[in-house]
Amino acid sequence: MTFTRLQKFRAGSLVAMIIMSLAWHGAAQAADWASVIMYHRFGEDQHTSTNIRVDQFKEHIQELTNGQYTVLPLNEIVDRLETGESLPDRTVAITIDDAYQSVYEIAWPMLKDANLPFTVFVSVEGVEKRFPGYMNWDQIRELRDAGVHIGHHTYSHSHLPLMSAEEIEADINLASKQFQAELGFVPAIFAYPYGEYGSDVKAVVRKIGFKAAFGQQSGVSYSGHDRLELPRFAMSENYGGIGRFRLAANALPLRVTDVTPSDNFLKRNPPNFGFTIVEDYGDLNGLSCFSSNQTGGAVPIEKIGDSRIEIRLAAAFKPGRGRINCTLLGPDRRWRWFGSLFYIAK
Known part of the structure; x- marks a missing residue:
């Protein structure tokens, strides 16, 4: 079978159009931002301000697994933002602060069943001293061994802006010592207790050498963002309805300086x-x-x-x-x- 010059031209044009279409589609789906979601407690109805109800959390997981989103480990997102490697549109990270027992008993089984990665920012004193409602080191090691990403959340979970630079550094270093002893490493990503920080707090976090630090201000993390002021959308009973969750997971950056x-x-x-x-x-x-x-x-x-x-x-x-x-x-x-x-x- 032979092709005329016109047929060859048309075939070549069709291939070129397909390639251009695929390239445009890929570019349209590329992004340099991600929405980071934050939780604390699960099914602990006595703590309304920091708790998410189980039925609400189920809705969040169903939304994240409906095919519209890409849920990635937080450390991978931070690395991509730093290197400039693109992210899929609607990239989401799941983070959980403090290491409460309900993470181990409720959230982890649900996230594991849905094959969704997540980060736990561990507040060390509550674990070390066996405060009521906290996980223990054996449970945290089990999460680590299963691939859960562990983040740094200080030792005492204090209001850092009220502490001196020396006190902040000592508190963080004490937690780091325990992380090294119990987990074999010191987490490279930090979360400010209560989301509170100021210039002096940031200076200590920068001096210690954390790769990134997250607050609790709402917003979208993007490639040009200050790595020590990355935002998160906090979810709780009063602010964890599916409508607000969709708004957060679909949010776009408002880039400012x-x-x-x-x-x-x-x-x-x-x-x-x-x-x-x-x-x-x-x-x-x-x-x-x-x-x-x-x-x-x-x-x-x-x-x-x-x-x-x-x-x-x-x-x-x-x-x-x-x-x-x-x-x-x-x-x-x-x-x-x-x-x-x-x-x-x-």
């Missing part, structure tokens, strides 16, 4: 909060910001030039933790998200 104040441990309350948007998202009139110290809707924002956003809050934050979250509707009805968490001393 020049955030003020630069220190999350507030010296001025309320803060003069502002940031510069570093990508062209088109019309910014849909940008909305919300503050935990104000009810009744979005706070007023001032747009300066094409990309600078400034917010002046009418009231001070109460002592403890305060939050500002900013969102902008993106493609496919997915929300771009940037959040800040502040610590306010009494």
Whole structure:
């Protein structure tokens, strides 16, 4: 069988179109961001603020295994963000703080059945001293041996912004010593207790040499993000409905720079909060910001030039933790998200 020159041209054009289509599809699915989800307790209804109900967690797992998402180990995501290697769109990581017993008894069997990787950030004192409701080292070793990623969550789980640099370093090093003795390694990824940090805390974490550190401010981790201020979406009974979970798992980054104040441990309350948007998202009139110290809707924002956003809050934050979250509707009805968490001393 012979082909005419026209037939050969048409066949070659068809092959080229297929290759271009596949290349475009692959590029469309590539991303440099991931949503990181955070839990604490499972089925412990007496701890409403940190607990997720089992029925809620089942819904989350069903959502993550419906074929739309790629759930990867947290350490792999951190490595890819650092090297610039692309991630699949809708990449999600599962993290769990503190190492409560319900992780071992409830969450791990459910995640294992669904073949979903996850990280446990271990607060060492609770394990070491056998605090009620915590796992023990034998159970944590069992998780480690099964491939569960273990993260660093200090020794005492204290409010780090209230401690001196020397106290913070000593606390972290004490935990590291126990990790080495009990697990044979020191975790390279850190989570701030309560999500609280300031410039001084970050300086200690950087000095010790952690590869990355996660807070509890809402948002999406992306390749240009400060590795020691990576965000997570916290899930609890009151904020763990399937609607909010889908919003978090589908979130897109709102890429910003020049955030003020630069220190999350507030010296001025309320803060003069502002940031510069570093990508062209088109019309910014849909940008909305919300503050935990104000009810009744979005706070007023001032747009300066094409990309600078400034917010002046009418009231001070109460002592403890305060939050500002900013969102902008993106493609496919997915929300771009940037959040800040502040610590306010009494």
